[in-house]
Amino acid sequence: MKTDEAQSAHRIIKMDRRTLLKRAAVLGGGAALGALLPPWAQSVAQGMPSTMPTLSGEDIKLIIGHTPITIDGKTSHAVTINGTVPGPLLRLKEGQRVKISVTNNLNEESSIHWHGLLVPTHMDGVPGVSFPGIPPGETFVYEFPVVQSGTYWYHSHSGLQEAEGHYAPIVIDPADADPVKSDREHVIVLADHSEMHPHLIFKRMKQQGGVFNYQRQTIAGLLTGDDQTFAERAEWAKMLMDPTDISDVTGAVMTFLVNGHGPKDNWTALFNPGERVRLRFVNAAAQMIFNVRLPGLKLTVVAADGQNVRPIEVDEFQIGNAETYDILIQPTDDRAYTIVSEAVDRSGMGRATLAPRPGMTADVPPLRDRPLATMRDMGMDMSSHGKPSGDSGMDHSSMGHSNMQHSPAAAPGMAPPRPRGSDVMADMSAMEGMDMSMLNPRNAPQIKMGPNVQMITPMPVDRTGEPGQGLESVGHRVLVYKDLVALERNPDSRAPSRALEIRLTGNMERFSWGFDGWKFSEGPLPYSFRHGERVRVTLVNDTMMTHPIHLHGHFFELVHAPIGYLPRKHTVSVLPGGKVTFDLTAEEGDWAFHCHMLYHMHGGMFQVFKVRRSEGEVS
Amino acid sequence: MKAAAPLAIVPAVLSVVAVAQDPHAGHKPPPSTAPTQTQPSPETSKDAHAGHEQPSPASTSPSEPDPHAGHRTPPPAPDPHAGHAMPKPADDTGSEGQTAASLPVGASAPPGVIKDSAVDTIYGTSSMARARDVLSDEHGGSLVSKVMTNILEFTTASGEEGYRWDIEGWYGGDLHRFVVKTEGEGDGDEVDAAEVQALYSRALGRYTDLQAGVRYDFEPDGLAYATVGVESLLPYWFDVEGAIYLSEQGDAFARLEGSYDVRFTQRLILQPRLELTLSAQDVPESDTGSGFSSAEVGLRLRYDIRREFAPYLGVNFEKSLGRTADLVRASGGEVDDTTIVLGLRAWF
Numbered sequence: 001m002k003t004d005e006a007q008s009a010h011r012i013i014k015m016d017r018r019t020l021l022k023r024a025a026v027l028g029g030g031a032a033l034g035a036l037l038p039p040w041a042q043s044v045a046q047g048m049p050s051t052m053p054t055l056s057g058e059d060i061k062l063i064i065g066h067t068p069i070t071i072d073g074k075t076s077h078a079v080t081i082n083g084t085v086p087g088p089l090l091r092l093k094e095g096q097r098v099k100i101s102v103t104n105n106l107n108e109e110s111s112i113h114w115h116g117l118l119v120p121t122h123m124d125g126v127p128g129v130s131f132p133g134i135p136p137g138e139t140f141v142y143e144f145p146v147v148q149s150g151t152y153w154y155h156s157h158s159g160l161q162e163a164e165g166h167y168a169p170i171v172i173d174p175a176d177a178d179p180v181k182s183d184r185e186h187v188i189v190l191a192d193h194s195e196m197h198p199h200l201i202f203k204r205m206k207q208q209g210g211v212f213n214y215q216r217q218t219i220a221g222l223l224t225g226d227d228q229t230f231a232e233r234a235e236w237a238k239m240l241m242d243p244t245d246i247s248d249v250t251g252a253v254m255t256f257l258v259n260g261h262g263p264k265d266n267w268t269a270l271f272n273p274g275e276r277v278r279l280r281f282v283n284a285a286a287q288m289i290f291n292v293r294l295p296g297l298k299l300t301v302v303a304a305d306g307q308n309v310r311p312i313e314v315d316e317f318q319i320g321n322a323e324t325y326d327i328l329i330q331p332t333d334d335r336a337y338t339i340v341s342e343a344v345d346r347s348g349m350g351r352a353t354l355a356p357r358p359g360m361t362a363d364v365p366p367l368r369d370r371p372l373a374t375m376r377d378m379g380m381d382m383s384s385h386g387k388p389s390g391d392s393g394m395d396h397s398s399m400g401h402s403n404m405q406h407s408p409a410a411a412p413g414m415a416p417p418r419p420r421g422s423d424v425m426a427d428m429s430a431m432e433g434m435d436m437s438m439l440n441p442r443n444a445p446q447i448k449m450g451p452n453v454q455m456i457t458p459m460p461v462d463r464t465g466e467p468g469q470g471l472e473s474v475g476h477r478v479l480v481y482k483d484l485v486a487l488e489r490n491p492d493s494r495a496p497s498r499a500l501e502i503r504l505t506g507n508m509e510r511f512s513w514g515f516d517g518w519k520f521s522e523g524p525l526p527y528s529f530r531h532g533e534r535v536r537v538t539l540v541n542d543t544m545m546t547h548p549i550h551l552h553g554h555f556f557e558l559v560h561a562p563i564g565y566l567p568r569k570h571t572v573s574v575l576p577g578g579k580v581t582f583d584l585t586a587e588e589g590d591w592a593f594h595c596h597m598l599y600h601m602h603g604g605m606f607q608v609f610k611v612r613r614s615e616g617e618v619s
Numbered sequence: 620m621k622a623a624a625p626l627a628i629v630p631a632v633l634s635v636v637a638v639a640q641d642p643h644a645g646h647k648p649p650p651s652t653a654p655t656q657t658q659p660s661p662e663t664s665k666d667a668h669a670g671h672e673q674p675s676p677a678s679t680s681p682s683e684p685d686p687h688a689g690h691r692t693p694p695p696a697p698d699p700h701a702g703h704a705m706p707k708p709a710d711d712t713g714s715e716g717q718t719a720a721s722l723p724v725g726a727s728a729p730p731g732v733i734k735d736s737a738v739d740t741i742y743g744t745s746s747m748a749r750a751r752d753v754l755s756d757e758h759g760g761s762l763v764s765k766v767m768t769n770i771l772e773f774t775t776a777s778g779e780e781g782y783r784w785d786i787e788g789w790y791g792g793d794l795h796r797f798v799v800k801t802e803g804e805g806d807g808d809e810v811d812a813a814e815v816q817a818l819y820s821r822a823l824g825r826y827t828d829l830q831a832g833v834r835y836d837f838e839p840d841g842l843a844y845a846t847v848g849v850e851s852l853l854p855y856w857f858d859v860e861g862a863i864y865l866s867e868q869g870d871a872f873a874r875l876e877g878s879y880d881v882r883f884t885q886r887l888i889l890q891p892r893l894e895l896t897l898s899a900q901d902v903p904e905s906d907t908g909s910g911f912s913s914a915e916v917g918l919r920l921r922y923d924i925r926r927e928f929a930p931y932l933g934v935n936f937e938k939s940l941g942r943t944a945d946l947v948r949a950s951g952g953e954v955d956d957t958t959i960v961l962g963l964r965a966w967f
Contacts, residue, residue, distance in 0.1 A: 121738060129738075129754065131742055131750075204926075214886075218883060218884050237855045240826065240856065451824055453825070498724070498727040509825070510793050510822070528732050528733040529730065530730050557719065559719040561719065566719050583722075590737040594758075
């Protein structure tokens, strides 16, 4: 970002409140069509603070129930909070206490987890870990102090209710002045919705691998010179790996939503040219990772997972399930912009519009080519000469240089396209002495071997400097985790007193998932910690799919940044064949730790971090 | 955590006690070059020592009743714009000092495995135990079923029409399943062959299940067998299964099947299928000779309307082999058979 641009991007523009209120009143009639939705999620959103909050204060009441919802003109069933999808925005203030009573009107147990909020363990809302759950017809009262600020969300932690609509955003205003200045803001909740019941979706994936993938490689594609060459296909087929398996639930059975609206509904956020607009993105999708961009606008990322970061200007970012990103934009032209949330596997997109006036639209870009996984996603990329697991996080060989042999200096997203046919295990001589077996228990002795462990990545690399799958060569700047540096000083910057490696495992053919080879249903021992200890945790992805991993009750800090300014996150996507290292300060309690792809979690990728004070310490 | 504390005041109690006892709350940093600012101003960001800063004790406030004192973001610096007024390009961050990745990592032993629950004292062990059972079931414990018609077709050969089925169903988890298989064929007049198998299936490896159980033939003769076999997915995506059968009369047989999906387009798929049967002995009453007794090759072209619903059209060649062929010929039967098939591959 050039300094002058940055300064203009941070100039505060005084808004004419009276004019805006007048405009809001004129538009009120149209908005009545969406009366069932909270104001900020109606088809046309003013984005003024006055229309934003639906629920705030110290005493909040939420009701979980069944409600029909209409998406792109089709009506289907949803599990809702206060009758809407998403549920009501909770607008809280740092430093307040809040009492939230949640009534469960379903005929099954329910719950609410406050995603990213640092709450006492017994208020965290995970049935079987932090409380017993909310039985049908009963009310549970959550009560906790609000000790942070930023963009978060809340959702069910029971069954697969989240996939049916049981999610909503939280915005917490800081106690003091917000370092992020904007004239207007919009909360943008991305999600996926299926008319197929989530239990049936899960069953189908158990019944047949790749059941929703209609973008597989074909003979037709081979003949027209698309996708992998025959040699590459043979190599992958030999290993029983499908490079088109980017997302297991796809647009074939899902519609991608923006604030509860389908692409045809075209949810529209309003702005006045010249204003600085803050967009608070939440990915509340059950299973879909999105690539987000607003063609024609630079995006200045100012917060990740609710925590402020040093502003970084990009053209596009990938948002894993449960992550949040706050971005600032300053459109000066009197025109509309499309808010594109493209499915990572290009099987569809969520679409919304940012416009000066309702009814305006902008071009909707076509879906880009669907990506193919590469050897790098198996942790077997020879070109990078990556190093085996256990290497330090300072792995510059992987800093966004995926497939960039020809242009090591290319910025993330701007690598030249990989030549067709280059994804083969060519130069084995460079790897002499290295065990390239895809299933060697010695590479991860903590893994429980068995039918649920399909592979063990032989040499995982730190991929936090790379854009997500399919964004390596999109021709513009894409956000990578290594761009993130905390704005405020970290509360704890001690060196870790020990290290812990956790492997993300699974078998795509059986659709079973776990940590260190254990499905949670098999009763693995919990990961145990001392209260206050600083631990360096490395997550290694031994599967061919990205897993956004969430730890409850904590922020953990990614280690790539300068000491004291590590970006703090509650959820981190671990790319296939990759690893992510973070430090965390353990907080007393029992905390769920899981993949935030709902169907992976339901398939067993769930564990518990247990943290206790030492003997003699009084709690 | 004190069990007796009424729920509503637990957080408050925790808050006060936690702060009093929290080893973090007053956490003393090692000797440091503690800056006076807690925010990274552009100046400190550029400072090569910025990365060495330790948290200033002033950045936490031990007097505040906050159970998450260790988590608090330090109070903003007097100038909240400090960090945002002149943002630095992130590309520079790598060069502005030591990153946390380079911190030495200690070798402290982990604590013993913690097995108690942090919240049983609040919500009661029995309600939490019930919730834990549900939690376990819902995170990897689901039991699933599938019923699939591998073959469900009308056949026609030189004017004679018939039908054939090969249907499999299973119920269970990832490792243990109960499997039922049935196959058979017939024509308008009668059922020529019909068998049912009931099997226990155990996952042996990533792609292989071992199956053992019983088989009963209703037609042509009522006959029971014990069976053991495997189903597997082989490299290059070949689906194979094989089983041996020991009849109640002491005769042994075996069957091998393999198939492959040739994906012309996303939905138009050709499935070559091969089946071989073997016999360990001559069984004259059923025209079966020892050795390979029959071979069958099928080509079925299906269209996946959905993955779970695919009509197909195909052709099937079947031939008696070796001594079996001799026996069939001797009794006046045909040793080979070519049929056109029209069917439905479906599952639910």
